[in-house]
Amino acid sequence: MKREHDDLEEQLRNLPKHSLAKEEKRKVIYSIRNASKSNRLRFLKPLSVVIATACLLMVAYLASPMYNPDLTKETEVGMGSLTEQEYIKSLDLQIEDIKNTEITMNASGDKLHAVRTELSLTSKELIPIDVWHSMEFRAENKYLFLKDSYGIGNRASYNSNPNKDRYDYTITFESLYANYSEAELQKLLEASKDINFSVAYKGKTYDLNNESPKSVTLDAPFATSFPLQDSPQNVIGIEGKIGILGPDNFVAEDTRRGAKLMLYYWSDPESLVGKEYKVEAINSYGEKLLLSEGVLAAGLYSEDAHILTSFPAFTTEGEWQVSFYVEEELFEEFRIEVLPPFPKSEHYVLLDSPKEIQIGETTNVIIESSNGEKESIEVLLVNSNGDEIVQKSSFQNDQNPVIDAANGQRLFHYEGEIKFPKEGSWYLEIDGEQTQVFEN
Structure with missing residues (x-):
């Protein structure tokens, strides 16, 4: 025969282990069993309320995201199994991208300028949220950050959902605001390309620059200069396949040299004329540009198709690989060396x-x-x-x-x-x- 306190005893036994110790559960059950019936009934009602309350609190606690072991604790750091250095290494922090932009703000009627550096990081393991807030990200450059020669990063984003099996984070840094001239701003932007990034954690500082920004292998042949068969003009590209009539060299941040270009294609005219084309470029850091797209026209001279177009400015100096597509299929590609920006002052x-x-x-x-x-x-x-x-x-x-x-x-x-x-x-x-x- 089921006793009146059996249900309550069962509830006590099944309480989450964090609420009452095993020995304490036994003491409570023993007290219930040995109490007189009248006392037992008086005891059971308030105890039921206590148990119900404890259960609700434990459910809420267990449902909280902070209970997720991936987001809490410092993942065994300081508990003997991992040193701080081993822990930082296990995260496999890597710099994915670095972007530098000019920013402005108005202060007492004056327009002040600065440079913002956006650092994109990835990690193999999710950084627990309390560890994330314990980390101090630093960008060291004595020209940009006069105080202690480094700037403290602002945590712009924290993504706990993996992207391609890695977790993404964004940290931003801002240089000192001032009424800079155009030349001084240019110096700031140049200086921002030479920053030592680090993270301070538990009194120690770890260099992040051991991991370089994402590197892309550019393996297409370099463009050569060759003459058109029926014209004294030279083009750059791959002879017999693709050519650009324009400047001998492109210059970073300049739109003038790419303002008017002619693209020449050599192949089967039927596979080119009236077909959609696209021209893209990528540098060794994985930065991509869409240079041109449209529909190819019939050849003007000895080429099989051509198009009059323009290119936007290449954003940085150095090697770029330019790829030409027809109907989404790669037609040809080559590398060029983009020259540094023109010397410029404010005016x-x-x-x-x-x-x-x-x-x-x-x-x-x-x-x-x-x-x-x-x-x-x-x-x-x-x-x-x-x-x-x-x-x-x-x-x-x-x-x-x-x-x-x-x-x-x-x-x-x-x-x-x-x-x-x-x-x-x-x-x-x-x-x-x-x-x-x-x-x-």
Whole structure:
């Protein structure tokens, strides 16, 4: 025969192990069994309430995300099985990407500028949430971060859902805000490419730069320059397959050289004319650009198809692999070397790449500006240390402004000469404005 306290005893035995110790459960059951019937009944009612309350609390506790062992504790760190160093290593933290952008803010009517660096990290194991908040991410660069030479990162995102079996995190850093000139901002952006990233945890600092940003192998052949059969003009590409009629070299961050291009294709005309094409580029860090897309037209000369188009600016200098697709199928690809950005100040930009100017030869060059009020401007070539003026020239306004197709602004050209005595690092001082340091 079932006794009146059997159900309650069963509930006590089945309580979650975190609520009452085994010995305490036995003591409570013993007290119930040995109590007089009247006392037992008085005892059972409030005890039922206590048990029910304890059960509800334990259910809520167990359902909480903080109970998930992947998100709590410091994953055995400090408990004897893992040292902090071993633990950080087990996470397999890797830098996936680094992006640097110019940002602005208004303060008391002044427009202040800074550079924001966005660091994308991945880990093999999920970083527990309390460990994540215990970590201090640092970006070290004495030019960007004057206080202690490093900036503290802001945790922008924490993704507990794996992406391709790895977990994603984003940390942002901001340089000091100030009323920088265009040249100073350019220096900040240049400096942001040389940052030592680290993470401080439990009093120790671990370098993150041992893992470089994602690297992509570029294995296509380099483009060559070759003449068109029925034209004195040269194109770059793969002879007999694909050619670009345009500049000999592209320059990072420049839209001028890619503003008007002709693409020539050689193959079976039936497989090209009227077909959809696409041109993409990728650099060794995995950054991709869509350069052009559309429908191919019939050939103009000896080529089997062509298209008049334009390319956006390549975002960075260095090797890029350019791939040409027809109807989503790879047609041909080759590599090019994109030159560093043009030397520029707040109001002036040199339209000739120092990498293309012959050493020891006086070369005619053009400086472009939105300021056309002056008939001439003074241009100084200075070594990177700033202690030697190598050349002093006067550039003349040609008085023939052009219109910027992007914004309709009038642009003026100043013509003059420059001569690099040797290979090295320099900057220009144009009408009192300093450019970034560059190499020739």
